[in-house]
Amino acid sequence: MITKLTESPEEQPSLPSVELEKRRHQIFPTLSEADMRHVKRFATEQHFSDGAVVLEAGKPPAGMMFVLTGAIAVYRHDGFHNNTRIVTLRPGQFTGDTGQLSDRPALANGIAVNELSVLLLSAESLRTLAVAYAELGERIIRALILRTVALLEQNSGGPVIIGPRGHGRIHALQSFLTANAHPYTVLDPLVDPQAAELVARHQPTLEDWPLVIFPNIGIKKNPSVVELGRCIGTLRHLSEDKVWDVIVVGAGPSGLATAVYAASEGLSVLVLETHAYGGQAGASARIENYLGFPTGISGGALTGRAYVQAEKFGVEIAIPAPAGRLICGIYPLQVEMCGSLSRIKARTVVLSCGARYRRPSLANLKQFEGKGVYYWASPVEAQLCKTEEVVLVGGGNSAGQAAVFLAGHASKVHMLIRKGALASTMSRYLIERIQAHPNIELHTYSEIVALEGDDDGLKQVRIRNSQTGEESDCDVCRIFLFIGADPNTGWLADSGVDVDKHGFIRTGADVAKTQSAANLAGNLHPPEMAMRSPLETSVPGVFAIGDVRAGSTKRVAAAVGEGAAVVAQIHQFLANLDPDKITS
Template sequence: MTPTLVLVSEHHSDTLREEFGRYARDYELRTARSSAEAIEVAEAVLADGGTIALFVTDSRLPDQPVLAAFHEWRRLVPTARRVIAAHWEHFITDAPGLRVGMATGKYDAYLLMPRGVRDEEFHNAITDLLSDWGSTAVDPEVVAVKIVSPAQDALTLGIRDYLDRMGMPSRVYDPDSEGGRFVRELLPDDVSYPLVYALNRPPIEARTVRDVAVAIYGAPEDFSIDQVVDVAVVGGGPAGLATAVYAASEGLSVVVLEAEAIGGQAGTSSMIRNYLGFPRGISGMRLAQRARNQALRFGTQFLTGWEVTSLEPGRDGAPHVVRTEGGAVAARSVVVSTGVAYRKLRVDPLEALVGTGVHYGAAMTAAREMEGADVYVVGGGNSAGQAAVHLARFARSVTILVRRPSLAETMSQYLIGEIDHNPRIEVRTCTEVVDGGGEGRLEWLCLEDTRSGERERVDAQGLFLLLGAEPHCDWLPPDVARDGRGFVLTGRDVPRDQWRDGLPPDNLATTLPGVFAAGDIRSGSMKRVASAAGEGASVVPLVHAWLAPEADGA
């Protein structure tokens, strides 16, 4: 059914309907003059099997305060986005009392009701929110990749999560459905599932997520990089993407090698609200894909699905060699931005259920499968908070579990505020998961109070593990110094006995000349998207300085 936009205003509903006329082709427009009437409209839409994408309301309603109305509407349709379009007579006077509600997640945007035609700033905000709703709440209308599978098993979910992170809308088809039969007819009769048909390329029988990456982007051996590049960036998260954009824009030849999905850990975030320049927030996937497209525009080459296995240091002016499973890249400089991986829970019965109710990271695709479920999120960082807020759109309940006595030490205040004001989210401090299980998928967890040792068994259909950072750089040679936890040392953090001529390396330089580190992999980094992107940009002048002697001699 066509999604619905509910427009609510006692005196200006006709104005809103006229302004939203441009959306009438793709959405049903329904108006209401009060909060109670909006609830009646929403209940009728839901009773008919429809969906509501967006509530848009005036800042003043006749029957209750608008923030109270949002509370009722969220209870009824938690996946819908919520916007205040304040009339120009009240926009400034109502703002101070209402913007507090936006900071705590009660609604998504505070806008000025358009005063004339073609108010594109207003509609840019609306389309951003509708795009976010469409990519997270419902199956896509336009499908780039067809997945054929008789069951939502761990591999099928992993493939779809990878595609979501790469910005490729996908849908799962039963083998006997029309879409399933279409793909099956392109292959021999005897096939094993899942099948993946991507972008009109030949369909494949996928054994791993990497099979899908190779089918879409090509295998390592399909590429030939004969020339020595200026910069090889290992890792396509925010730091690596920023390095690629700034280095390529300044004329350097750049290759980015990413083993998984572009965006790294940040790419799994449902909504990053504290990134500079995005007042309504931006999903990690969109931020990553915009940065990727920006880097491509300047000539960066991306090799997705390449697992880097080793780095051979260049000697006596020879380039460094970055080796992968299917080929090698020679580079005058290397920027290590591989980021971090989530630590393992190391509870064997739960490790056996990874992909079937247990997930490492936010697992955006899995969130849609949690409707009506009781879900637990383990972790106290921003990624865990963002995952909990997103899951609360679908799950009946979301419980955040942390070993610390509070979230204040590890999570941004804006997220703590959203969590405090979300009735579906509970925080349990001084608690850890010690056991769990189920028949074929997660059904229960055992929680332990770290102070008393008391244990409790709870029903659970989802467990999302965001347990903190472990470095991912075992492929680096011993020439690159690391701290006791395995993070790369740079600048003055390098031990004095490894300084050269009594001087430490430059701020983002490692102990191996011509090799730099940026982002979460670097010892002492802030573990924030903005700081990782800043380091990625800041490393480029150091790369230039390293390459300068060679450029001068050319």
């Protein structure tokens, strides 16, 4: 039975926005006694004395705590031990954010108030509870998602990045954290006194910027994105001994769909992602032609829900974890991780590795990447170009969505395309929106031919009109490149996975056709033409879906459909596999 506190509850601090405050009852719900009885089925009871630390930012919690008696005061972590209370959780309420689904480090500190009794629920038990009691699970997971949103708005619980304004490495870390919906704070030591004091104490050299404070870890100088992932818990140790049922390479819409459907059907699933879940779709400002969202939805919101959904079913998602090599000559199949000799084993592999952004042939392009040259348009970049004029290159749907999004922040968006019109490359609704927007100016038959700037970043671009040959200089500090992408298949070079002349992966009937043609040409001995699943590659047990697959429809809905369809084909492959291999 839940015991109520006898003293009057202290006033709860306000949430960071009016919209979130209106949803306080969903963010911090109080469960009924019947709900708590359901929780108790999967939990253990624990007791803490008044003042005990029960949550520590940066440390994986012992589990999710459902308060029986006493209370838990939850405090924001800001990197400098400034205690700001977020909420006091009372009987019937519970701790946690979305990281609780996969044992990631806590984003806040928690202190026991009075004698505290809780029901402690492990991540695995939480996932079991959410499936067993769907309505209760819905309320709990909704609360965890909304809490993460609140922490993002408060910049609470994550790394504190300290460095000079506009530093390129700061942008790289910001982009990673923003794309993966992880809270963080950026402080300029010229403005913030606490940051200035820390800088004076550590005396960083030019190579040391930025300094990053990690909860429960301390200060790291100029950490890599891999270090960042390890510190915040998105990249954990992956055992070379475990054999996964499915390794999914790429966490775009197709890969996340595979993960959700496969894990919900009892398969063990590991997803390897290079930068951030969502792929190119995750960077879309608004997707308006995806079924079921008549008012549109941002790519980040859509794929963020899929990411949480995958974690709910127990999927292990490793970010950043680029695959470096696929080894198919032995079984189980193996994926060698980029930059190491670590090999992860699987009975099947799904290639949903998408595409890599194309880069124009400009001599000093790399110098300005992150310091004026960008390949996506997130809120981070939007804030950088506030009230400025910017240049955007590209005429596809992604370019159109980015142009409309940036036009709401920049004073002018100069949109450059090589063709004479957008009709052949962009959806009609986006063309009409671009034509109607006063802040967007379309430049046809135009391309960038030179970049100028200094160590601080981009300062000027030179634009050429291909019809007239006329060149003009444009004083802008931000350009956005949306000129398409090439299939990310270079790492498959020695795997035996067949690709077409453009580098896209052949599957199903396309593989059979190429093998038959080779046989007729006398290049191969006539093989036994076993039935091949529609999404299976030339290597048994290796499947390809989404943008990287030859002949696929380059749309989010099509990618999700292939991600779901491939799971049935995986089951079929495993069912026909030698039992000795399945148990190896």
